[in-house]
Amino acid sequence: MLDILILGGNRFSGKLVTEKLYNQGHNITVLNRTGTAPVPCKIIQGDRNDESWLKSALQDKFFDCIVDMCLYRLEQAKKSIPIFESSTNRYVFISSIAAYQQSEVFPINENHPSGPWPIHGDYGIEKLKIERYLPSFKGLSYVILRPTYVIGKNNHHNREGYYFDKILNNEPIDIEGDGKAILSFVFVEDVANIIVILATSSKLPKEVYNICNDEFITIKGFIELLSGVIGKSVPLNTVDEVVSF
Numbered sequence: 001m002l003d004i005l006i007l008g009g010n011r012f013s014g015k016l017v018t019e020k021l022y023n024q025g026h027n028i029t030v031l032n033r034t035g036t037a038p039v040p041c042k043i044i045q046g047d048r049n050d051e052s053w054l055k056s057a058l059q060d061k062f063f064d065c066i067v068d069m070c071l072y073r074l075e076q077a078k079k080s081i082p083i084f085e086s087s088t089n090r091y092v093f094i095s096s097i098a099a100y101q102q103s104e105v106f107p108i109n110e111n112h113p114s115g116p117w118p119i120h121g122d123y124g125i126e127k128l129k130i131e132r133y134l135p136s137f138k139g140l141s142y143v144i145l146r147p148t149y150v151i152g153k154n155n156h157h158n159r160e161g162y163y164f165d166k167i168l169n170n171e172p173i174d175i176e177g178d179g180k181a182i183l184s185f186v187f188v189e190d191v192a193n194i195i196v197i198l199a200t201s202s203k204l205p206k207e208v209y210n211i212c213n214d215e216f217i218t219i220k221g222f223i224e225l226l227s228g229v230i231g232k233s234v235p236l237n238t239v240d241e242v243v244s245f
Contacts, residue, residue, distance in 0.1 A: 003027045003062070004199055005088070007048060008069030010036045012156050013094075013147075016192035017067060021199060029063070032070070051079040058087045065090040065199045074129040081137060090204050091142040092195060095131055097210065098124030099146060106182055106216050110146075110208050119181075131208065141204040145195065147211040152188030163226050172235040179220030179236065186211055 004021055008014040009030040015038045022028045028041035035045030046053050048070075066088045071077060084091055100108050101115035114128050131144050151160050166173045191211055198204065217225070220236070227233040 001025055001027060002064040002200060003029070005029045005031060005061075005063040005066045006069065007031050007067070007071070009067075010034060010038060012152075012154055013150060013188050013191050013195070014069035015154070016188060017069070017195045017199070020192055020196045024196070024200070026200070029061075031057070048080050049076060051083075054080055055083050058083055061087055063088045065092065067092045067094075067195060067199050069094050071130060072123070073126045074133060077130045077133050081134070081140075085137050085140050089139075089141055090199075090201075091134075091140055092198050092204070093130065093134065093142060093144050094195070095127045095144050095146045095208070096120075096124060097146050097148040097212070099128040099131060100124075104182075106184070107212065107214060108210070110210060135206070142206055143198050143204040144208040145198075145211055146208060147191050148184045148186050148213075150188050150191055151185050155188070160226070163223055164230070167223075167227055167230050167232065167234050170232075170234055172237050173223060174237045174239045175219055175223070176239060178238075179223075180218045182216050183219055183222055184212055184216050186213055 004026050006014065006018055006028065009018040010032055018028060018030060018041070019038050022039040022041055028039065029044060030037040030041055031044040031046070031048065033045065033047050035043055037043050044057050046057055048054055066084050068091065071080070071093060097108070098117055098120035099114050100117060101113040102117040103112060117124050134142055134144065149159060155161065163173065194211055223236065
């Protein structure tokens with residue numbers, strides 16, 4: 001039985017991770033601003049961006065692992081990771097496939113250059129900055145996970161739901177250029193299972209891993225796939241600006 005702190009932990013993949021670890025019998029503490037959790041576990045309500053509050057909240061607490069589902073900016077990392085270093089030996093950081101440099105060649109493996117990818121904007125750039133900041137903590141055992149597009153039940157990003165709704169409501173869908181942008185998906189259950197395995201591991205390797213699959217589809221192909229499932233199609237509008245999935 002482990003003591004595990006989860007930052008976030010109350011929606012989509014974070015909710016599943018919390019539930020799975022709790023059901024395995026671990027002692028779970030959830031830290032978030034809403035003070036909510038999907039299971040009857042310990043809750044620390046507050047804002048991680050308040051450095052003095054976070055330091056006080058975690059004072060004299062030690063966890064076998066900290067799982068960070070909601071770290072998005074380097075500024076946040078500088079406020080929180082030094083505190084985490086004193087509160088755990090193992091840290092799981094959920095980064096993103098957006099940390100990679102734009103590519104027309106797939107699949108993208110962990111050796112692919114990192115860097116800007118315009119469709120992801122500052123999100124990928126900030127995730128990459130955090131990744132490059134982590135190695136400065138020599139005493140912290142960590143792993144960095146880069147999920148691709150996560151889909152599944154209760155997706156608060158409304159990724160697949162957006163396209164289903166457009167088709168069901170007979171509304172045209174905007175696509176960038178010829179619609180040949182490549183997408184790859186991973187199911188939320190698979191993401192949660194991988195995080196759980198690492199969170200309960202006795203040692204983390206200070207490495208980066210993709211969470212993905214070996215199947216790819218264009219955005220136009222994805223829309224056609226959903227149209228086939230529903231049994232009707234809608235017009236596609238070609239636009240010049242970047243359309244984020």
